[in-house]
Amino acid sequence: MKKTLAFLVAGIAGIFFVAAIKPTTTTGFVNGTPEIKSISSLAFGPDGILFIGDSKSASVFAINTKDAKKNKAGAVEMKNIDKKIAAALGTEVANITITDMAVNPVSKALYLSVQHADGTPVLLKVNGDQISSFSLKDVNYSSVVLNNAPAEDAKDQRGRPLRISTISDLGYADGKLLVSGLSNHEFSSSFKSISFPFTDKQDEATLEIYHAAHGRYETAAPIKTFTTTEVNGKKYLVASYTCTPLVLFPMDQLKPGTHVKGRTVAEMGAGNTPIDMISLNKGSESFLVMANTARSVSKVDYKNIASFEGTLTEPVKGTAGVNFTLMPDMNKVLQMDKLDDAQVVVLQQKANGDVDLWTANDKNW
Amino acid sequence: MLTYGQPMTRTGNFSIYFIIRLYLLYSLIFFACTFLASCKQNKQEKVSLVWSNDKAVAIAIPEDLLETAGASADGKMLQVRVAKGEEAMLGDLSSKNGHVIFTPLVSLTRGLLYEVVVNNKVIGTVKVPLADAADAPVVLNVYPSSDTLPENLLKIYLRFSTPMREGESLQHVALLDQNSDTVKNVFLDLQPELWNKERTVLTMWLDPGRIKRDLIPNQKLGNPLQKGKQYTLAVANNWKDNRGLSLKEPFTKKFLVGTRDELSPDPKDWQLKIPSAKTNAALVISFGEPLDKFLLDETIRIIQEDNAGVAGRIEVTNQEREILFTPVDNWKPGKYRLVVQSILEDLAGNNLNRPFDRDTKVKTVKTDKPIYERTFEIKQPVSLP
The missing domain is CATH 2.60.40 (Immunoglobulin-like)
Structure with a gap:
């Protein structure tokens, strides 16, 4: 009897032990003040974890915002947000740059990163008509360094990855943090997939992605922005490049150490740089919505992208390839993020120069 | 009536005393008010x-x-x-x-x-007082520094004396043609911009969509630079640094555009001027063409036979056509390796492994080497008889 009881106690203890060691989203997190030198990119992961891309220290910080209470998405609107932010920071509009914007998918709260002219980064939160500071002092966080230290020993110089000087985009999908980066010296593409929660061991895949133009000219091409989506049960990475093509990669092709060639599905036209991309679902349909420097926000049906096969052999004509719909009144969108499948928060520079925050919904397209 | 030289009457004396007293009273009130006001002012100044x-x-x-x-x-x-x-x-x-x-x-x-x-x-x-205008920032250098650049030039670096405001380079930097007209859509509108950590060096890309053969921007607008033409890179002096000080003066650099460069640099073709042992004279490596200034600073190393790195200083000279490697200690006789990372690029973005855009219909040997090596020997100095 005593033996049975002992086994029972040991068994229960074992269950608790297994439950205790099961990794959670905050496994490996520490309490303290992360040394964040810049905020170039924001993205939310699970359970209110905010990823901060810090280009200056070539690191990504995962911050436990503890902002994980489920809320219903409510439209946000703030006119002249740039002036309000400048006043809250005690400076002039010319001295601030809104570097990114992210909606917490759980709480639906909006986070903005701002850079002051002297380089100081600031994380802000918008609640209704109030701007507040999200302090990065004494937080629960973890981090990952993107640039491996250069090997001191000459024998060990193989496989040295591209050194990122600017994190161009961040994303989180299926337990992986995806990072695209640009170098200020090398013209090349860096795309990393890092397991989250971060571990001491760098569990990451570094991919060199080539862009093949019309099946003829192949170049290393830096990714400016990307998103992930699922079409007909297959997962894709949709990436947009500094040279304006839109390129599709099946996620299962992105394997460590490989040089993956992208399939160009469209070109966004001359003099244009992509800013942000998001995926929206409307009923059974899913769309790619993309903000650009030189044209209005564009929308394209993923089915068209997935079924487009011709580009490796045939030149893409015009901005064709796949059909884009330009959304009316959506020019000069500076930042964009998804509030829910029907609403998108937009930071837009109006014709009179004002920068307004507002929420576009499916009536806008 | 009071006139000069006449004796004062009692009535006259009373009036004068009254006026003097009134004057003193007013002065006192004025002094008290001023004192109180100044006290209040002093308190405000304590912020x-x-x-x-x-x-x-x-x-x-x-x-x-x-x-x-x-x-x-x-x-x-x-x-x-x-x-x-x-x-x-x-x-x-x-x-x-x-x-x-x-x-x-x-x-x-x-x-x-x-x-x-x-x-x-x-x-x-x-x-907050304005910064001292005497410390106004200046453009120190523009790279490439050569005055003839390839038609498919990919990058321009601007180096400033102090950290600058980010995100506004396209408002201040322009490329002018021979008629001093601004050439449109030359630079890529990239946000965030590519700055070094100190924010003193900005990398500007000429629109790669226009340089890459067969892309729509290339077909529609052509290459950003035209062979045989002269251009002026102009930096306006209204660009402010992180303290709010504008550039001391505008900056211009004239250059002529030469032929397209579609070849990868090849370390086999580089000329080495090898110094003698027992000196710390520079090893001179000449490339025969200008290469990327900042990649040169970080991609070249000298390794001894026992695989130990030679500590030394790299100086990029001759308009990025050569480097001088000066060792900290004197050279020892023996065999050495010049090790170059394949990411080193020329001015058109061709690196040691691949040209900027590769024609897949033309059969070329595709390499994927992380490093390239050359060996050389440091010999004892020749002693004169």
């Missing part, structure tokens, strides 16, 4: 700035000033705002040496006046 590394990082408000204004000494009732603004600034409050310290989220802006407000009443102001 002061806290400096760190040449930046005004906080505002110090004396606790007695807060108490006089009816606020608690912990400063919880106070607000700080830009003068004539309506929004209160975000920041932290702390206490030090009888002062409440308000630390905003970012440093205070030079030239701006700040108000300390309690119960909607301004109890003190402080102005």
Whole structure:
């Protein structure tokens, strides 16, 4: 009897032990003040974890915002947000740059990163008509360094990855943090997939992605922005490049150490740089919505992208390839993020120069 | 009537005494008012700035000033705002040496006046002085520094004397043609911009969509630069640094455009001028063409036979056509390896492994080497008979 009881106690203890060691989203997190030198990119992961891309220290910080209470998405609107932010920071509009914007998918709260002219980064939160500071002092966080230290020993110089000087985009999908980066010296593409929660061991895949133009000219091409989506049960990475093509990669092709060639599905036209991309679902349909420097926000049906096969052999004509719909009144969108499948928060520079925050919904397209 | 030289009458004396007394009284009242006003002014002036590394990082408000204004000494009732603004600034409050310290989220802006407000009443102001114009920033260098550049030039680096404001390069940098007209859509509108950590070196890309063969921007607009033409890179002096100081003067650099460069640099073709042992004379490596200045700084190493790196300094010279490697210690006789990382690029973005855009219909040997090597030998100095 005593033996049975002992086994029972040991068994229960074992269950608790297994439950205790099961990794959670905050496994490996520490309490303290992360040394964040810049905020170039924001993205939310699970359970209110905010990823901060810090280009200056070539690191990504995962911050436990503890902002994980489920809320219903409510439209946000703030006119002249740039002036309000400048006043809250005690400076002039010319001295601030809104570097990114992210909606917490759980709480639906909006986070903005701002850079002051002297380089100081600031994380802000918008609640209704109030701007507040999200302090990065004494937080629960973890981090990952993107640039491996250069090997001191000459024998060990193989496989040295591209050194990122600017994190161009961040994303989180299926337990992986995806990072695209640009170098200020090398013209090349860096795309990393890092397991989250971060571990001491760098569990990451570094991919060199080539862009093949019309099946003829192949170049290393830096990714400016990307998103992930699922079409007909297959997962894709949709990436947009500094040279304006839109390129599709099946996620299962992105394997460590490989040089993956992208399939160009469209070109966004001359003099244009992509800013942000998001995926929206409307009923059974899913769309790619993309903000650009030189044209209005564009929308394209993923089915068209997935079924487009011709580009490796045939030149893409015009901005064709796949059909884009330009959304009316959506020019000069500076930042964009998804509030829910029907609403998108937009930071837009109006014709009179004002920068307004507002929420576009499916009536806008 | 009082006239000069006449004796004073009693009535006259009374009037004068009255006027003098009245004058003294007025003076006293005036003095008292001025004194009180100046006292009040003095208290307002006690709001002061806290400096760190040449930046005004906080505002110090004396606790007695807060108490006089009816606020608690912990400063919880106070607000700080830009003068004539309506929004209160975000920041932290702390206490030090009888002062409440308000630390905003970012440093205070030079030239701006700040108000300390309690119960909607301004109890003190402080102005951040402008930076010394004598320290105005300048453009130190532009790379490539050669005055003839390839038609498919990919990058231009601008190096400044102080950290500059980010995100506004396209407002200040222009490429002018032979008629001094601005050439449109030459540079890529890239946000965030590519700066070094210190924000003193900016990398600007000429639109790669226009350089890459067969892309729509290339077909429609053509290459950004045209062979045989002369251009001027112009940097306007209204670009401000991180202290709000504009560039001391505009900067221009003229260059001529040569032929397209579609070949990868090949270390086999480089010329080496090898110094003698027992000296620390520079090893001179000549490339026969200009290469990327900043990649040259970081991709080349000299390795000894035992695989130990040779400590030394690399100087990029001759308009990025050669480098001088000067060792810290004198050269020892023996065999050495020149090790170059394959990421090294020329001015058109061709690196050691691949040209900028590769024609897949033309059969070329595709390499994927991380490093390229050359060996050389340091010999004993020749002793004269």
